[in-house]
Amino acid sequence: MAKDIDSQELALWCAECADRKKAEEVLVLDMRGLSSVTDHFVLATGGTEPHVRAIWQEVLEATAREHGVRAAKPEGVRANTWVVVDFYDVVVHVMLRQVRTQYDLEGLWNDAPRVPLPERAIT
Numbered sequence: 001m002a003k004d005i006d007s008q009e010l011a012l013w014c015a016e017c018a019d020r021k022k023a024e025e026v027l028v029l030d031m032r033g034l035s036s037v038t039d040h041f042v043l044a045t046g047g048t049e050p051h052v053r054a055i056w057q058e059v060l061e062a063t064a065r066e067h068g069v070r071a072a073k074p075e076g077v078r079a080n081t082w083v084v085v086d087f088y089d090v091v092v093h094v095m096l097r098q099v100r101t102q103y104d105l106e107g108l109w110n111d112a113p114r115v116p117l118p119e120r121a122i123t
Contacts, residue, residue: 052095
């Protein structure tokens, strides 16, 4: 992770990137103390497979460009129904609505505090 941004700032940045591409139901969960895998989850919904692609590509490219933070190779890019972008301390999940409903990550992790999003990231 780049030295100029901590995990919560990175999570909020990723949420903002998703919001710029008109992602729906953008949510940041604070996983610290609940999971040893990551500090934050960012969840975002896309309306179609091309929309999911546009969202995760914006998150990946803008984060590398603006903060010098690169992710592991995204998982799920062939189908673009649920794509996971792993920045290690922040894991971004971009899903189609039916996939998000089916797997209900926010329900599964309902004890994870929700990180408030800045006003500009709320659509």
